Amino acid sequence: MDSRTMPSTKILLVSKDRCACDLPWSGVESRHWQMDTAGSGWEALERVQAGPGPDLILLDLTPGDSDGLHSLRWLRRVRPDLPVLVLADADDSHQKLESIRLGAHDFMVRPLHPQQLESAIRRSLSCATGITESEILIEEIEHIGDARFFVAASPTMRKLRAQAELLAQLNAPVLIAGENGSGKEVAARLIHKLSVRSGFRFLKINCATLPGDVLASELFGMGNENQNGRHQPSKLELCQRGTLFLDDITEMPMSLQAKLLHALQNGYFVRPGARQQVAMDVRILAATQVNIEQAIAEGKLREDLYYSLSAFTVHVPALRQRKEEIPLLLGHFMNQLARRYSLPARTFSAAALEACQRHSWPGNLRELEKFVKRYLVMGEGSPGLTALDHDDREFCNSGRPSAAEKSAWKSEPAETEPGVAGLKSIVQSVRGEAERNAISTALEQAGWNRKAAARLLQVSYRTLLYKIEQYHMSPPTHPLSGYGNGGLRERALYKG
Numbered sequence: 001m002d003s004r005t006m007p008s009t010k011i012l013l014v015s016k017d018r019c020a021c022d023l024p025w026s027g028v029e030s031r032h033w034q035m036d037t038a039g040s041g042w043e044a045l046e047r048v049q050a051g052p053g054p055d056l057i058l059l060d061l062t063p064g065d066s067d068g069l070h071s072l073r074w075l076r077r078v079r080p081d082l083p084v085l086v087l088a089d090a091d092d093s094h095q096k097l098e099s100i101r102l103g104a105h106d107f108m109v110r111p112l113h114p115q116q117l118e119s120a121i122r123r124s125l126s127c128a129t130g131i132t133e134s135e136i137l138i139e140e141i142e143h144i145g146d147a148r149f150f151v152a153a154s155p156t157m158r159k160l161r162a163q164a165e166l167l168a169q170l171n172a173p174v175l176i177a178g179e180n181g182s183g184k185e186v187a188a189r190l191i192h193k194l195s196v197r198s199g200f201r202f203l204k205i206n207c208a209t210l211p212g213d214v215l216a217s218e219l220f221g222m223g224n225e226n227q228n229g230r231h232q233p234s235k236l237e238l239c240q241r242g243t244l245f246l247d248d249i250t251e252m253p254m255s256l257q258a259k260l261l262h263a264l265q266n267g268y269f270v271r272p273g274a275r276q277q278v279a280m281d282v283r284i285l286a287a288t289q290v291n292i293e294q295a296i297a298e299g300k301l302r303e304d305l306y307y308s309l310s311a312f313t314v315h316v317p318a319l320r321q322r323k324e325e326i327p328l329l330l331g332h333f334m335n336q337l338a339r340r341y342s343l344p345a346r347t348f349s350a351a352a353l354e355a356c357q358r359h360s361w362p363g364n365l366r367e368l369e370k371f372v373k374r375y376l377v378m379g380e381g382s383p384g385l386t387a388l389d390h391d392d393r394e395f396c397n398s399g400r401p402s403a404a405e406k407s408a409w410k411s412e413p414a415e416t417e418p419g420v421a422g423l424k425s426i427v428q429s430v431r432g433e434a435e436r437n438a439i440s441t442a443l444e445q446a447g448w449n450r451k452a453a454a455r456l457l458q459v460s461y462r463t464l465l466y467k468i469e470q471y472h473m474s475p476p477t478h479p480l481s482g483y484g485n486g487g488l489r490e491r492a493l494y495k496g
Contacts, residue, residue, distance in 0.1 A: 014038045056083050057082060059086050179289055221271040326357060
């Protein structure tokens with residue numbers, strides 16, 4: 001390293017242990033590096049935000065140091081171009097993987113040789129300016145589990161991520177508000193994952209899809225015993241020490257809302273037909289997509305239950321309010337769906353990206369995923385976004401295949417000039433084969449449960465039946481074929 005460049009290099013050592021300052025600097029190099037120390041990650045954040053800050057950070061971790069990793073996450077968010085080197089006393093594989101995942105440039109284990117440390121610093125400083133925007137954005141994709149992910153590539157979503165991290169440390173109900181398809185369940189799962197309850201169950205009840213009596217038995221159990229002479233445990237019992245997510249809370253009958261409020265206030269409930277109190281150690285996360293004031297005024301939500309649930313409220317922004325995330329989401333959905341259906345991933349054209357940025361996305365992430373699925377199969381031949389917006393509403397209201405859906409699944413080439421017809425026939429044949437493969441894969445994953453497969457493909461049940469008949473597809477002849485563990489798992493995953 002050229003000594004003439006040394007004076008401008010500022011290094012900040014972040015360590016709780018003051019003895020860690022005794023690093024193996026070489027006699028010559030140490031005189032040119034300007035090193036300072038910080039006793040905590042928060043102190044380091046203040047220094048980074050207060051002024052020009054250091055050129056490089058050395059982060060000293062102790063075994064099981066979650067605070068240090070938390071500091072690393074926030075340092076990367078505040079200054080994604082700032083290289084961070086992690087120093088550790090032991091070769092902890094989990095700590096190492098987590099450090100690299102959160103953006104550390106290198107992970108070094110003590111004892112360190114002077115040349116080893118100097119080489120790592122030199123290497124990190126030289127490549128610090130080569131970080132691309134896409135690499136920074138990819139780090140913002142946080143996998144929650146079950147193919148779900150949380151993206152914090154915009155200021156509003158970073159704020160939501162910080163709120164979730166804070167709320168995860170509390171043990172109180174949370175009300176999650178947001179439009180349909182915006183990611184309210186993902187936010188709930190993120191809060192659960194970051195909390196001390198993450199080692200226990202996360203269960204979901206959709207209050208809008210279950211009749212009142214079924215919803216009551218799901219929540220609080222049934223009064224009658226099953227055929228084995230035992231009580232079927234309720235979701236509140238199965239979720240002990242875990243988290244229960246109540247989606248569309250305003251669709252819950254008022255009588256059940258009163259019973260839920262009583263359970264929240266007293267910490268127990270009584271199973272129907274029984275007298276014994278059942279202790280309740282469950283965190284309730286509730287979600288709604290409607291205007292709260294209007295729901296209370298119309299008698300859809302008890303005001304006292306609202307106050308009990310809304311001590312902490314999280315608002316999930318609509319996709320149109322975070323359009324800077326659309327390119328990242330398009331690429332992530334494309335790679336995810338291409339792997340699921342064993343198809344080659346497509347690259348979005350400039351025209352498609354521009355159209356996606358213009359579109360208002362009333363269906364939010366759900367609509368975006370549906371568009372990507374069509375683009376994967378159809379490419380540039382997928383329906384225009386304006387027509388897709390109109391026809392998706394028509395499809396959702398009628399339950400019949402929409403005009404856009406029919407266009408997306410159309411397989412007959414249009415009549416045109418003879419020279420062009422041959423080329424279009426070839427292209428359409430390729431698309432038809434890709435379409436058939438996608439349907440076949442979805443049916444196999446769903447164990448030939450056609451309703452579940454329709455949900456996987458995000459098309460109507462009638463449209464799927466039509467395509468199965470068109471392609472002369474039939475279930476395996478062996479009664480157990482296609483119904484193995486994978487199919488059963490998929491059916492369980494998409495049930496309800």
